[in-house]
Amino acid sequence: MQNIDAYTIKHTKIKSVDLMEQAANAFVSAFAQEYDNKNTGIVIFCGLGNNGGDGLAIARLLLAKNYTNISIFLTRFGSKQSDDNKENLKRLQEMNFQVEEINDVNEIEIIKPDLIIDAILGSGLNKPLTDQYAALAKLINDLAVKIIAVDVPTGFKTEGEILVDYNGVKADLVICFQRPKINFFFPESSIAIKRFKVVDIGLDEAYINTQPTDYKLITSEDITKLIKPRVHFTHKGTYGHALLIAGNTNTMGAALLSANACLRAGAGLTTVCLPQSGLTALNITMPEAMALPREHVDFKSLHKYNAIAIGPGLGFDDDNLIMLKKVIELQKPLVVDADAITTLSNNKNLLKNLSPQTILTPHVKEFDRLFGDHENWWQRVQTAQTKAKELGIVIILKNQYTFICMPTGEICINQTGNPAMASGGMGDVLTGILVSLLAQGHAAKEAAILGVYLHGKAGDELAKDSFCVSASQVVLQLPKTMKMSMD
Ligand SMILES: NC(=O)C1=CN([C@@H]2O[C@H](COP(=O)(O)OP(=O)(O)OC[C@H]3O[C@@H](n4cnc5c(N)ncnc54)[C@H](OP(=O)(O)O)[C@@H]3O)[C@@H](O)[C@H]2O)[C@@H](O)CC1
Ligand SMILES: Nc1ncnc2c1ncn2[C@@H]1O[C@H](COP(=O)(O)OP(=O)(O)O)[C@@H](O)[C@H]1O
Ligand SMILES: [K+]
Incomplete structure (x- = not known):
């Protein structure tokens, strides 16, 4: 200054x-x-x-x-x-x-x-x-x-x-x-x-x-420039096909929240790879989404998706590591979240294989699990910056103010979002938004800025007249927030 x-x-x-x-x-x-x-x-x-x-x-x-x-x-x-x-x-x-x-x-x-x-x-x-x-x-x-x-x-x-x-x-x-x-x-x-x-x-x-500074505050003008308008004569194929690998017996809701956020953030097609036991719930609550039962995944068929997210409510079944490895091998735009981050923490050798279009979305505990304990946030953000550069990926370190660390070393700080949003499922919604934006053709850096901002902004709009805001409400608000952020 x-x-x-x-x-x-x-x-x-x-x-x-x-x-x-x-x-x-x-x-x-x-x-x-x-x-x-x-x-x-x-x-x-x-x-x-x-x-x-x-x-x-x-x-x-x-x-x-x-x-x-x-x-x-x-x-x-x-x-x-x-x-x-x-x-x-x-x-x-x-x-x-x-x-x-x-x-x-x-x-x-x-x-x-x-x-x-x-x-x-x-x-x-x-x-x-x-x-x-x-x-x-x-x-x-x-x-x-x-x-x-x-x-x-x-x-x-x-x-x-x-x-x-x-x-x-x-x-x-x-x-x-x-x-x-x-x-x-x-x-x-x-x-x-x-x-x-x-x-x-x-x-x-x-x-x-x-x-010269490493820090940049995300502004509403940045968002207006980044959002892609829906164009005449386009169809579902124009807006990408997203795959979400998520959900388990007791955490199926995470898959549903992510999938719904993905649909509502504008993906042309959304497929959810979830356990057979979640099919009925998916079909009843979200007829727009398609299902891929996790018990019968043919990994070769995964090539067709434009972007993949793995992790929300995934759990720790034996075959999760294989699935994570296969998904990383595809070198597609990828979001790694929640339980998949923990699996990554136990298999750190995989980190170097992540594609340049990868976004990691740890909250503080997942971050420290992945990169070691930190005494304070200053240290944590320094590590996030170093790791994003070293691995050539985007790291979204989530909190009230979320830090988005880019492979270039740039750190974008998001100011939208509020404590009314502090409730379970909120991160699952963010992951759904991110994979949707990747599938629609946004680069990882753009998707991260847009996704984190819009997620918080939707929460801010809802919190104006509400004591607390649920993850499902954020999902419903999203299309309105996106429309309003265009101008
Ligand atoms: N930047 C902008 O855009 C604008 C900035 N403006 C204003 O200027 C402010 C910055 O002013 P500033 O540089 O004079 O410093 P300030 O904080 O008043 O300290 C003065 C002196 O205190 C001393 N000192 C320091 N630590 C100490 C300690 N622990 N214990 C004891 N002493 C200590 C130290 O002296 P030294 O130790 O060097 O002898 C230091 O030089 C900024 O915050 C804003 O309010 C606006 O007016 C216009 C636009
Ligand atoms: N006080 C807050 N202010 C702004 N955003 C918040 C606040 N609390 C939570 N969030 C947002 O909600 C999300 C929570 O993510 P996470 O902890 O992974 O949730 P979950 O695992 O329950 O889905 C993050 O994007 C975070 O930034
Ligand atoms: K002062």
């Missing part, structure tokens, strides 16, 4: 203090949407760097908006004060507003406010908090009032492993500038952040997009 800052200042001829003003304005607009009561008791803590400068500018702008119940503390714990911080302190003092300067946490005397704005340290954090900073973070947290952080909670690293013994500010809301930080997407961030909002501060977007 620092170099993007510098570029914007240089090329748009905007002064850094004006960029700070834009950032403060964007913060205040977002803040006012959340807290519109002008009598709200607000305490703002500012450091000496640019995060503190933002805080001082925010204080002035809030006062101008008639938030009258504001106290400001400037923490002089160091000696270095940034120029823009000095300038904003001057502007505030010119308004005759008192800024209380503190050199030691013990000097602080505050009456419990309604909320605290944390502008002590931001993305400039370069070491863990100690001494005065750690004591101040503790004091703020212990007040047990709402905390709104400017850009980043003080003490929170924006990149790298999140410390288990985090001692920084614990924010209810982070109003973050221009782009979310990578560490916001890891579950461990919940120790410091309940919620974040990203605001546009006018940095040069075109330039940001030229900056």
